Amino acid sequence: xxxxxxxxxxxxxxxxxxxxxxxxxxxxxxxxxxxxxxxxxxxxxxxxxxxxxxxxxxxxxxxxxxxxxxxxxxxxxxxxxxxxxxxxxxxxx
Numbered sequence: 001x002x003x004x005x006x007x008x009x010x011x012x013x014x015x016x017x018x019x020x021x022x023x024x025x026x027x028x029x030x031x032x033x034x035x036x037x038x039x040x041x042x043x044x045x046x047x048x049x050x051x052x053x054x055x056x057x058x059x060x061x062x063x064x065x066x067x068x069x070x071x072x073x074x075x076x077x078x079x080x081x082x083x084x085x086x087x088x089x090x091x092x093x
Contacts, residue, residue: 002015002017002055004016004056004063006063011027011028012024012025012026013056013059013060013063015055015056015059020044021044022044022045022052024041025038025040025056025057025078026038026041026042034069034070035069035070035071035072036064036070036072037072038071038073038074038075040075041053041077041078053077053081057077058081061082
């Protein structure tokens with residue numbers, strides 16, 4: 001079971017499986033514009049890295065949407081998740 005923690009001090013979301021960090025998503029927040037820029041997504045563990053990054057993006061986007069913040073994405077991995085597979089169209093954010 002995955003757990004997402006917002007590590008605000010380090011400006012990143014950390015995704016955990018029991019007892020271990022599996023992926024992180026670094027961000028910056030612009031308080032004046034009420035927006036978050038997703039900068040860099042990294043999988044800590046090479047096994048199941050696609051699954052970890054997909055789960056990390058899904059949970060992170062839910063968190064940002066719940067705060068009603070605008071999102072800018074510069075990370076190619078994050079963009080891949082938001083754009084979705086070529087045949088299926090965009091993934092709802």
